[in-house]
Amino acid sequence: MTIRLYDLTLPGDRRMSPFCWRIKFALAHKGLDFDAVPVGFTDIPKLHDGEFKTVPILETGDIIMNESWAIAEYLDRTYTDRPAIFSSAAERATVRFFDAWYGLEIMNRLFMIYVRDIHDAAREEDKAYFRASREKRLGGQTLESFTADRTAKLPEVRHALRPLRATLANQPFVGGETPNYADFIALGGFIWVRAVATLPLFEEDDPIYAYVERGLDLFDGLARRNPGNALAA
């Protein structure tokens, strides 16, 4: 059965959605072939009569669905002869905590630092939509004024990453010797930054930078092939 994934892109075929990356890693982990179809921000409402507001959107056979967490569970439920994304209900539940932590403590801060970079890297036809929707989320501030002091926000996100850094002192991945879905969540966020960043996120000797490098090598360099900028300086 062909699997098609609608995958957010920027000019230069930079695939940037952190949520699409989770699913591309999950599909690769299960050894499933897929076709990642590039779409821009303003293409999403044109798909399936606007049923979905966000990517990833997965199509396979009669199934059309979105929401990365639901897709990951669907893949495990459906392809039971493939390696499991979640080895147990307890692992899946604990990864849910990781997802909450990464969203609240890390993704929110990355958004505040890189939101203008995303805008500047977007397709011309997507810029007005992106600016309007994000400036609304920022309480009406312009992207430019909101990110004017963004360099000063780097220490805070690096500090917030301490629990991940401490974990990686003892094991190469959050999942242990091999990555699990928590890693796909974390790496997805860093690959999102890498696709657009004009300000390096990490100091060069940060163990999390080495971790992202390991992540870029996973599945024969699946994410390394994606165009990106320097993540460390």
Place this chain on the structure above:
Amino acid sequence: MTIRLYDLTLPGDRRMSPFCWRIKFALAHKGLDFDAVPVGFTDIPKLHDGEFKTVPILETGDIIMNESWAIAEYLDRTYTDRPAIFSSAAERATVRFFDAWYGLEIMNRLFMIYVRDIHDAAREEDKAYFRASREKRLGGQTLESFTADRTAKLPEVRHALRPLRATLANQPFVGGETPNYADFIALGGFIWVRAVATLPLFEEDDPIYAYVERGLDLFDGLARRNPGNALAA
């Protein structure tokens, strides 16, 4: 084989060590009987010729060991016919992340709010040791001056708990429908606070307070039988 656990106590038989609670929950989860032997802070160096500086210390047959994480792994390795503490290597590795988060973001903040309460609740013969060792850790400040503005620190720890709160909006335990070792870590910290707190940690409608109540009911009220103060106001 008899299992003996040296278990830190305060007057009134208040068992307070968060790390001992992890192991008492883990032993109960595996359905293993154990004898929790009360010791005060200054008793620990008198055990086993001072080999261990911290509890829990587990004795069973020829085995004498400490460090809660090592004990949990030992229990799974040894009692393979009992319910597993960790269902898989990936779950165990992901719980390690939870442990790092809880230690860095939550336990450190709880310590700063409740360190004087622990001192005041300690056995008379333990107070001088406790004060000297903790004031050293606080850079020489007295416990009294360090905690003088502690009420102002409550919003910060409640804020830091957002990822746990968000997780509990979707599932009763970090482990999912039933608790796992991540819950034993989190609950251990809250039971530590409960044993000594003269300032309630939670607002009454905080879902984390309800979670702690569920935790107190686990294993026929194992932790609820431990004397404690109000955790919510």
